[in-house]
Amino acid sequence: MSRDRPAIAVSGVGVVSGHGADLEAHRAAYREGRCVLREVDRAAGYHRENSARSASLVDASCYREVLPPMKARRMSPPSRFSMVAALAALEDAGLSRDALAADHGGDVTAVVFGTSYGPSSYTERILRQILLESPQAASPMLFTESVANAPAAQVALALGCKGPNITVTQREASALVAVGQGAALIRSGRARRALVGGVEELNPLLHSILDRFGALTGSRGMARTDAADPEARPLDLRRSGFVAAEGAAVLVLERTDDLLDRAGRARALVGPMARAFDPEAPATGWGRTAPTTARRLLSEWRRQGGVEGASELAGVVAGANGSRRHDLFESGLLREVMALPSNGTAGRDPTEARVLTPKRFMGEQGVATLVGALLALEGNSGGSPSGFEVDPLICLVPSDDRVQPGKLLLSAAAAGGSCCWLGLESP
């Protein structure tokens, strides 16, 4: 990366998930390595009898004080999550709505969010109106809030952000790509500041579909008891699927010189972003191996100024979620930067870099990687996975140790073939 390009800092973060709407709750959950699971409402009859039952769901009471029901009444759940996270991120950055509006009339602040599925419950509700009642029963409010960019628009509207407004929809890679796109807007001079991140909503219909695809920890398709769904085991030989999740995380990105001018604090610096695609991947899954894709990722990563090898990394924050195919595929990509042989020797931490798996505590949502990385850079250590068993085809072992200050590589491998690496580093 050219030294002339302005450095971009993360100056604030806000997050809402099954753990609540404050960062401290996420710190505690990260340290414990636990995921909060709630029972999914199956009353609509979408689920199979022996379906998965739980997910990491947001309890709306956690943000009622920040976003009172009267203010939230015209917002879809993802718009609400995004608003709550954006307000917290601004506060964390020491900024206010008035400060944003006063800065060139808001023209300098971009909003770039990522989402996999958009507002799924409002989409379901309007489709029920159309299909069960009549097309003329469609609610205009549900319609405008069912579009994927509704969360980004609501945040811009509420905070007076008049810079570019973009919503990225690249499945599991959406949030990382959104951060990279936001940083690019600042680097190119199209924006001076950006609210970036991701948001997901999990409604019962989406949960039931993921279950039918066999993607969830509890959806093995075999006879089941009333036992709780098993926990997700990222990278583990016994992994059986992921925990579906919802929530949002918003980061404030600024130029470091702007941050210095206002005596702000940097949580992290944004590093390079590399993206690639596996053209052999199925539309809803991951290919088996993708050496060309991995080489493209590493080549672009280094061209953008990324580190040469794992020894220069403080850690790798994997998108590993416990899915058998996903984790195997992603590990193939990560082995490129770790310079491991494709059939490396199994063992505890065979790599030079720490491998973090934050989806163990936040479930499958793209922002988990971002939140986990920022918590790791704070110096938190993650909770130990219980009884981890190495998969000889993966040979990566999650680390619960505290990472040293330095550079992190965040990884996302989306269903369908899109992949993204993003760098975050200690300020």
Place this chain on the structure above:
Amino acid sequence: MSQSSVFESLDSGSSESESAESESSESGPSDFGCSDSESRDSGARASATLGAPSAETHLDGAAVIGLGAVTAFGWTSADLRRGLATGTTTVREPVEFSTAGHRTALASEVSAGPEPSVALGDRVGWNRLSRADQFAVVAAREAWAASTVADWVDPCRVGVFFGGSTAAMAEAEGFFGQTLKNDGPRPRLRSLESQQLNGPGDAVARELGVSGPVVSMSSACASGALAIEAALEALRSGEVDVAVAGGSDSLCQMTYAGFNALRAVDPERSRPFRVERSGLNLGEGAGVLVLVRAESLKQNRDSVVAPMAWLRGAGGSCDAHHMTAPHPEGAGAAASMRAALRDGGLEPLAASFVNAHGTGTPHNDSAEAAAIADVFEDGLPVTSVKGAIGHLLGAAGAVEAVATVLALSDGAVQPTAETKGTRTEIQQTGTLEPGVDLVLGAPRVLPAGADRVGVSNSFAFGGANASLVFSTSPVCGPTL
């Protein structure tokens, strides 16, 4: 502009671009078979204060070397070119899409397409694609073939940037409708395989076999333009040498009912910028551009087709005013156009015409007219293709970018489809939005011999705006 003159322009480029080329040629292929060329440094852009002109102008654009389009005029960009030139409309009662139960019964529907064996290679199973995916893949293949980049480009250095608003919602509606019936077998999951907002972009990348970045965007009606903007950014940064950029959307019950619920739909054929307008007509289709870095154009001058136009700049803004209504004075729209011109290093005076968002809704057209009057001098030709092919939502910005490039390469701005009255009658009765010089009746020929610049606008729900600036030359017009 001829190919030789294009390369002469490139050869006389700034020292910065020569430096970039030098760096690029030194790097060569990496150890991994993926080329590892150095990016042009965008530091000069970033160092400019926001709102001030960028220091960089020359060679900062991307060459458009391939076009593809699927619209109700047909499954090629040639069909779109011929259709738009006639000033006729494709809006009618659709055949395959059911409007039963809706308040209105008009749409611009794509008719039956080519045989899969003609349309596709072996990589993508045609029947597994959603309708939106099919539009995207066919348009991309047309643009890809026209560009001939497959002869020289490293697939690792090709990115796909795609916009859409609903992707395979039409197919998902079938799945959900069957689920709700709850009186038969569960619907097959296969019908949901393509129901992902990243579906069309992924399908294009799979079909072309490329492994650079694939990025999908869904910012409602600005999606296609924003995807093209993202492609330009990736080309400028050196992340890719070639970008396949566009958008695709198909008609579905949700958007048809939704726009009806908002009372944003004209029960008759839409009349962009006419004072009696009362709404839009929905449409479907896809538009794709193949864009190439100027440096790649130079390095492969023996293989590359002559550029049809140049994507000079792109800009975005947000109204931050209302979820569905534009800022009444078009403040966000004006900011978007100014940002795009500034990004391309051009003064508003350089513009030859505007391909407007021009939906035909009362609010949009008055706000956009105010914005155009604010940014440009009087008398700038304005056109809207939405009267001819409907509003393609997430694909609109992409198809309109194709139309803008066609206008530049043909030297004539396509007319806005007339639905009532002749051009003379319309002008004499004063039924046009004040301040808009709408192209009506026949294509408006642009001044011969001069470099030409076209601005294409896309404005979306939630106030997201995007503007693209294309020109006939990599360096032309009054620059900043």
